[in-house]
Amino acid sequence: MKQFNTKILGTGSYMPDKILTNYDIAKRVDTSHEWIVERTGIHERRISDLSKDENPSGMAARATLKALEAANLTPNDIDCILLSSTMADQPMPNAASMLQFKLGITNNCPALDVNAACSGWMYLLPMADAMIKTGMYKHILVVGSEMLSSFNNWDDRNTCILFGDGCGVAILGRAAENEDSKIYSTVLSSDSSKKDHLALWAGGSNMKLTHELLDSKDQWMTMNGQEIFKAAVKTMAAHAEKVVKDAELTINDVDWFIPHQANLRIIEAVGQRFNFPTEKVVINVQKYANTSSATVPVALDEWIRAGKIKRGDNILLAAFGAGLTAGAVFLKY
Numbered sequence: 001m002k003q004f005n006t007k008i009l010g011t012g013s014y015m016p017d018k019i020l021t022n023y024d025i026a027k028r029v030d031t032s033h034e035w036i037v038e039r040t041g042i043h044e045r046r047i048s049d050l051s052k053d054e055n056p057s058g059m060a061a062r063a064t065l066k067a068l069e070a071a072n073l074t075p076n077d078i079d080c081i082l083l084s085s086t087m088a089d090q091p092m093p094n095a096a097s098m099l100q101f102k103l104g105i106t107n108n109c110p111a112l113d114v115n116a117a118c119s120g121w122m123y124l125l126p127m128a129d130a131m132i133k134t135g136m137y138k139h140i141l142v143v144g145s146e147m148l149s150s151f152n153n154w155d156d157r158n159t160c161i162l163f164g165d166g167c168g169v170a171i172l173g174r175a176a177e178n179e180d181s182k183i184y185s186t187v188l189s190s191d192s193s194k195k196d197h198l199a200l201w202a203g204g205s206n207m208k209l210t211h212e213l214l215d216s217k218d219q220w221m222t223m224n225g226q227e228i229f230k231a232a233v234k235t236m237a238a239h240a241e242k243v244v245k246d247a248e249l250t251i252n253d254v255d256w257f258i259p260h261q262a263n264l265r266i267i268e269a270v271g272q273r274f275n276f277p278t279e280k281v282v283i284n285v286q287k288y289a290n291t292s293s294a295t296v297p298v299a300l301d302e303w304i305r306a307g308k309i310k311r312g313d314n315i316l317l318a319a320f321g322a323g324l325t326a327g328a329v330f331l332k333y
C-alpha cells in the first residue's frame with residue numbers, strides 16, 4: 001500500500017481580546033504580580049467572552065479560517081476534524097460537530113472530540129499522522145481549543161493564576177513526493193497513579209451539579225501543584241529524549257523545542273534536563289498562561305507566522321496534563 005508523509009499544511013490561532021493581568025487577579029485573591037511571575041513566569045492571560053462566541057468551537061472556527069488561508073484550502077477541503085478540549089462547549093453535541101457547522105462545511109466529514117486534558121492536541125497528532133500516512137484522509141483539521149476560565153476557581157489562588165483561554169489549530173495533509181516534511185516519531189503515555197493530582201470532580205456523570213454542590217464550591221478543579229510540577233519535568237524530558245532517539249537523530253538536530261506552556265520554571269527545568277539551548281525553546285506562557293491543549297499549537301502558529309520556524313526545521317513538541325497524560329512529537333516542518 002502506498003504510504004504518504006504527513007506535512008503541516010497550515011496553522012492558525014485565536015486568542016480572545018480580553019486580557020486579565022496578575023494585578024487584576026491580585027484584587028480578588030491574596031497574591032501579587034511579583035509572586036506569580038517568580039513562580040510561574042506568567043504576566044497575563046486571555047479570557048473568553050461568550051457574547052462574542054469565544055467558546056471552544058467559536059474560537060476554533062476563527063483559528064481554522066487563518067489556517068485554511070495559510071494552507072490555500074477552503075472549508076470543504078477538510079475531510080476530518082479532530083478537536084481536543086478539556087471542557088467543550090456543552091456535553092452534547094460535540095464541539096467538533098459545532099465547528100463543522102460554524103465553518104459551513106457541507107461534506108459531512110467525521111468530527112471527533114477528544115479529552116486528554118493539556119495533552120489532548122499532542123494525542124491527536126499521532127492519530128492524524130496514521131490516517132494521513134495510510135491515505136484514509138487528505139486534510140485533517142487538528143484543533144486544541146480551551147476555555148479554562150469556565151472551570152477555573154477564581155477564588156483559589158493556588159490554581160486561578162495559572163490558566164487562560166485560547167485556540168490553536170493545524171491542518172495536516174500529505175507531503176508531495178519532492179518534499180521532506182514528515183512526522184519522524186511520536187510517544188504518548190498516561191500515568192493514572194497520579195490521576196487525583198489534577199481533577200475536576202463534579203459536573204460529569206459521577207457528581208451532578210446540585211444546589212448543595214454549588215454552595216460547597218466543589219464544582220471547580222483541584223490541583224496538587226508540586227506533584228504535577230515534578231511529574232511534568234520528568235515525563236516531558238524523557239519523552240523529548242525518546243522521540244529524538246527514535247528518529248535516529250540527536251538533540252543537536254532539533255531546531256525548535258515547543259513544550260507545553262504551563263509554567264516557565266517547568267519549561268526551563270525540562271530544557272536543562274537534556275541540555276537544550278534556551279534560545280531554541282519557544283515560550284509565550286508570559287502572555288497567555290496555560291491554555292491547556294491549545295498551548296503548543298498556539299506557540300507553533302505564532303513562531304511560524306513570525307517567520308522564526310521555517311520549512312525544513314526539525315521541531316520537537318511535548319505536552320503533559322491531567323491524567324497524567326503526556327506526549328511528544330518530533331517532526332520536520
Ligand SMILES: CC(C)(COP(=O)(O)OP(=O)(O)OC[C@H]1O[C@@H](n2cnc3c(N)ncnc32)[C@H](O)[C@@H]1OP(=O)(O)O)[C@@H](O)C(=O)NCCC(=O)NCCS
Pocket residue numbers: 030031032035036039040118157158161162198223224225226228229232262263290320321322
Ligand atoms: C502552582 C505552583 C505555581 C506553586 O508554586 P510552588 O513553588 O510549588 O509553591 P508552593 O505550592 O510550594 O506554595 C508555596 C506557598 O505559596 C502559597 N501560594 C500558592 N499560590 C499562591 C499565590 N498565587 N500567591 C501567593 N502565594 C501563593 C502557598 O499557599 C504556599 O504557602 P505556605 O508555604 O504558607 O503553605 C507550582 O507548583 C506549579 O506551577 N505546579 C505545576 C502546576 C501545573 O502546571 N498545572 C497544570 C498542569 S497541565
